[in-house]
Structure formats: structure tokens, C-alpha cells
Amino acid sequence: MLKRIAAADLRLGMYIHAFDIPWLDHPFWRSSFLLEQPEDLERIRNSTIGACWIDTDMGFDTDPPAPPQQPPSPGAAAPPRRAVSHSLESELERASGLITRTREAVASLFQAVRLGQAIAVEGCRELVDDITASVKRNPDAFVNLARLKRRDDVTYMHSVAVCALMVALGRELGFDEDACREAGLAGLLHDVGKALMPLEVLNKPGALTDQEFDIMRTHPEQGRMLLMAGESATAHALDVCMHHHERMDGKGYPSRLPAERISLFSRMGAVCDVYDAVTSDRPYRDGWDPADALARMASWNGQFDDTVFTALVRTLGIYPIGALVRLKSGKLAVVAEHNPGKPLTPVVKAFYSTRSEMPIKPQRIDLSRPGCSDAITGRESIERWDFPYLDRLWAGASTPRWR
Numbered sequence: 001m002l003k004r005i006a007a008a009d010l011r012l013g014m015y016i017h018a019f020d021i022p023w024l025d026h027p028f029w030r031s032s033f034l035l036e037q038p039e040d041l042e043r044i045r046n047s048t049i050g051a052c053w054i055d056t057d058m059g060f061d062t063d064p065p066a067p068p069q070q071p072p073s074p075g076a077a078a079p080p081r082r083a084v085s086h087s088l089e090s091e092l093e094r095a096s097g098l099i100t101r102t103r104e105a106v107a108s109l110f111q112a113v114r115l116g117q118a119i120a121v122e123g124c125r126e127l128v129d130d131i132t133a134s135v136k137r138n139p140d141a142f143v144n145l146a147r148l149k150r151r152d153d154v155t156y157m158h159s160v161a162v163c164a165l166m167v168a169l170g171r172e173l174g175f176d177e178d179a180c181r182e183a184g185l186a187g188l189l190h191d192v193g194k195a196l197m198p199l200e201v202l203n204k205p206g207a208l209t210d211q212e213f214d215i216m217r218t219h220p221e222q223g224r225m226l227l228m229a230g231e232s233a234t235a236h237a238l239d240v241c242m243h244h245h246e247r248m249d250g251k252g253y254p255s256r257l258p259a260e261r262i263s264l265f266s267r268m269g270a271v272c273d274v275y276d277a278v279t280s281d282r283p284y285r286d287g288w289d290p291a292d293a294l295a296r297m298a299s300w301n302g303q304f305d306d307t308v309f310t311a312l313v314r315t316l317g318i319y320p321i322g323a324l325v326r327l328k329s330g331k332l333a334v335v336a337e338h339n340p341g342k343p344l345t346p347v348v349k350a351f352y353s354t355r356s357e358m359p360i361k362p363q364r365i366d367l368s369r370p371g372c373s374d375a376i377t378g379r380e381s382i383e384r385w386d387f388p389y390l391d392r393l394w395a396g397a398s399t400p401r402w403r
Contacts, residue, residue, distance in 0.1 A: 003056055007049045012041060015059030020051045027344075027378045028318065030298060034059055039344050046328055047377050088321075088337045091141035092398035095134050099146055099160065102127050106156045106188070113195035119230040121189070121237070128184040131160075132167050132177070139168040140338055144321045147290075148391055148400050149280050155194055155202065158276055163188035165272035165315075169308070172315045173268075183265060186240035189233070190269050193223025193241065205283035217253050220245060236265045244269035249302030259305075267305040271297070271312050274304075289382040290320035318343045322394055324380040324387070327365075328373075330355045332380060332387075336394040339368045344376070349393045352385075362393060 002017055010016075014035050019026045027043050032055075035041060044052075054061075105127055113119060134142040146161035166187035170180040194202060197219055201212045208216065223241040227233035233241075243266040246252035248259045252270075262270075274297060279287045288296070294313055297304065319325055323335045325348065333348035345368035353360050365374055382390070392399045 002053050003062070004051055004053050005062060006051050007044050007047075009062060010035060010041060010044060010052065010054075011060065012036060012038065013060040015055045015057075017053040017055045017058075019049050020053075021049055027376060043344055043375070046375055086137040086141075088138055088140050089396070091134065091138035092145060092395060094137075095142040095145050096398040096400075098130055098134055098142065099157075102131065102160045103153070103156055106159050109192070110156065110195040113192065113226060119189070119192060119226055119233070121185075121227070121230050121232040121234075124185060124188055125181070128163060128167075128181055128188055131164050131188075132181050132184055135164055135167045135171065135180075139171065139315065140317075140321055143168050143316070144290075145395060145398060145400075147276065147279050147287075147322070148395070150400075154280055154282060155191070158273075158280065159188050159191050161276040161280075162190060162269070162272045165276060165312075166268055168315045169268050169272060169312055172311045173264075173308075182234060182236045183268060185234060186237045186265055186269060187272060189223070189227060189237050190240045190244050190273065191219065191223065192226055193219035193221070196222045196226070203283075207284070217245075220254050236263075239263050240265050240269040242266075244273050246270065247303045248305055251302070262305075264308070267308045271304050271309050275312065275316075286382075289322070289324055289379075290316065291318075291323035291325075291379045292381055294320065295379070314343075317346065319346055319376060319379070321346075322391060324382050324385065324390065325376045326354070326378050326380050328375045328377050331360070331363075331374075332385070333365070334390045334393045336364065339366070342368045345372075346376075348376070350374075351393060352387070 012035055015033070016035055017032055026049055027047050028040075109119065109124070131142060142164045143161070146157065146164050149157040149161075163184045164187075166183040167180050170183040175183065197216060201208065201215055204212065220242050224238055227238055227241055243255065243257060243262060246255065246257045246262050246266060247270070248262065248267075250256055250258045275293060278293045278296070279290055281287045294316065297309065317335070317338050319335045321335050321337065325333055325335060327333055327348070327350060330353060331350040332352040332354060333350040335346050336349045337347035339346055347364065347366045350363045350365055351359060366372065367375060
């Protein structure tokens with residue numbers, strides 16, 4: 001049974017069905033979940049949430065429970081973020097050079113396809129191995145740095161970014177090393193069919209017409225034929241290339257596959273492809289803030305596999321690196337680094353006071369540090385603010401020169 005209660009009356013063990021404020025205004029990536037963590041309860045009490053709906057069939061009611069009974073969890077517990085062996089700062093330096101080298105290799109690959117040459121899939125494996133190694137050392141570095149693209153470089157760098165996202169997502173889903181490399185290779189090659197698209201359509205600085213979109217919708221099939229002609233593509237690469245635009249509700253393309261016929265790798269490809277696409281700057285629009293992108297994607301019912309999308313959120317963090325957030329102190333900050341196992345208390349860089357409405361000297365704050373009095377109260381949309389230097393704040397010297 002659904003019951004509306006004041007946020008102040010919430011307690012652990014209740015199942016939150018919905019908040020009374022818009023999705024983007026509360027500090028969680030989802031609106032329905034079992035309230036199990038004390039820090040989540042504290043986050044709600046420090047936010048602007050006044051009331052919410054609870055589902056008493058899924059968790060505790062307002063009456064005290066009879067101990068020691070515990071309500072059943074509506075889903076499996078989320079696995080912890082995987083340990084990292086290198087700091088974000090040190091891995092950003094290595095990732096920056098690797099991204100430059102990988103971008104050049106993918107550009108050469110696309111150019112070779114346009115000249116009628118077969119795709120040398122085996123030659124891509126070394127790149128995937130290097131990206132996989134970087135993601136293993138610290139998944140946040142390469143994944144987030146690859147998101148920063150030149151507006152005229154999206155086609156090549158999109159493939160690189162999706163490769164890294166697929167590897168990181170595979171690790172979150174529990175894949176072994178070989179399976180992660182397979183996922184990465186599929187991500188690197190998923191859009192190779194775009195090499196055969198007319199350049200005036202592919203690089204058009206504006207919305208496509210219906211006719212142009214029909215042309216672009218052929219790129220999965222074109223890519224699959226290219227990979228098959230090379231004779232060394234893996235089954236997973238062929239599958240993701242062909243089906244990364246399929247949807248769980250059967251409304252995708254090119255085959256309108258029902259959910260049961262969409263493989264796990266293609267379900268992964270779908271969320272990684274869309275996330276990188278919407279967070280990347282294009283000639284005709286700015287990319288979305290990472291947290292805003294996850295929020296909007298979560299609202300697209302029927303498009304993604306829920307389990308895979310939830311794993312992507314865990315991979316990127318509830319507050320992804322580069323996300324703009326508001327602190328309890330009234331400062332605005334950019335998320336600069338994650339604290340493993342503490343998704344609600346990342347390291348941030350505060351740079352603006354909403355009280356004085358003035359920039360402040362950037363201040364690095366580890367919100368997980370004992371005694372830290374500040375906390376994130378919610379996300380902020382970058383569309384509300386004119387802060388062109390957010391990427392430089394978190395990436396530092398590794399920020400690409402064009403940013």
C-alpha cells in the first residue's frame with residue numbers, strides 16, 4: 001500500500017516509492033528504492049525534500065516493526081566499486097597520451113574503410129588491451145577523459161569512449177579479463193559503419209531530415225558487412241555493431257528485436273553508446289552534464305535493460321566525475337574523484353558561492369573525510385550556469401587543449 005509521509009518521518013527499512021519533488025531536484029539517481037543506508041537517510045533530511053510516498057508492501061510502515069524481522073530486499077545488493085591500483089591524478093596523465101594515440105588509430109581505421117580497405121580487426125586488439133589496462137588501474141580516468149571531445153572529432157572519439165565504457169561496465173557486471181576485452185573490442189568497432197555514411201550527412205551541423213536519418217539508420221548493417229568482409233571479427237563485435245540501437249521495448253532499429261533476442265553485449269552497447277553521445281559536445285549543441293544525462297536516461301522507459309543501466313550508474317557513480325553539484329554550505333562544486341564504496345561522498349572541487357554570487361578560489365573537499373561538515377544537497381544543471389571551465393577543474397593538466 002502506498003502512503004504519503006513527511007521526509008522527517010522516514011526511517012531505515014522503508015521502501016521509497018517516490019519523492020514529492022522533480023527527479024532532478026533530489027539527490028538520488030532513482031526515485032524508488034529500499035532505504036537501507038544511514039547516509040541516504042541523512043541525505044534526504046539535508047535536502048529540500050518535504051514529503052515522499054512509501055510502499056508498505058515492500059518495506060516498513062510508519063508503525064515500529066517487530067524485531068528482529070527485516071523486510072526482503074526488492075533486488076540483489078549492488079556490488080562494491082572495484083578497487084583501483086592508481087590514483088585518478090596519476091592515471092589521467094597516462095590516459096591522456098593513450099587517448100591521443102587511440103584517436104589517431106581509429107581515424108586511420110575510418111579513413112582506410114572509406115578507401116575501400118578491409119578492417120584489420122586484429123590490429124585493434126592492442127589498442128583494446130591498452131584501454132583495458134588503463135580502466136583496470138583506475139576506471140574513472142580514461143572513461144571520463146574520453147568524454148571530452150572536439151566538436152569535429154566526435155565520430156572517432158565516440159568509438160574510443162564507448163570502448164572504455166564497455167570495459168568498465170563489463171568489470172562492474174563481473175566479467176573476467178577476456179570478456180572485458182571482448183566487450184571493449186565490440187565497443188571500439190560498434191560504429192564502424194558510419195565510415196560509409198555520406199560526410200555531408202555524418203558531419204551536418206544541425207538536425208537531420210527524415211531522409212538523412214533513414215540513411216544514418218543503415219550504419220549498423222553497413223558496419224556488420226564491413227566486419228564480416230574482414231573475416232577476423234568476433235561474434236560479439238558483429239552482434240554489437242548490428243544491434244546497439246535495439247531497444248528493450250522492441251522499438252529500436254534496424255531489426256526491432258524483442259528484448260529476449262537482444263544479447264547482453266548489445267544491451268551494454270546500447271547504454272554506453274547513448275551515454276557518450278548525449279554527454280559529448282556536437283557542432284549544433286553542447287553535451288549534457290553527466291549526472292543530468294543519467295537522470296534523463298533513467299526516465300526513458302522501455303529503452304534500456306534495467307540491470308545493465310543500474311550497473312552503468314554504479315560504474316560512473318551516482319554523482320559522475322564532472323557533474324555540477326550544490327553543497328550544504330551554499331557552494332557549487334564539480335565532482336573530481338570518487339571514493340570507493342562511498343558513492344554519496346565523493347571528492348569535489350568547490351569554486352563558486354551562491355550566497356555571494358561570486359567565484360571563489362577552487363577548494364578540494366573530500367566529503368567522506370571524518371569531520372567534514374559539508375555535503376551534497378543535489379545536482380545542478382549546467383544549463384543554468386555559464387561555467388566553461390568545469391572540465392579543467394577536475395581534469396587539471398590532462399584536460400585536452402581544445403577544452
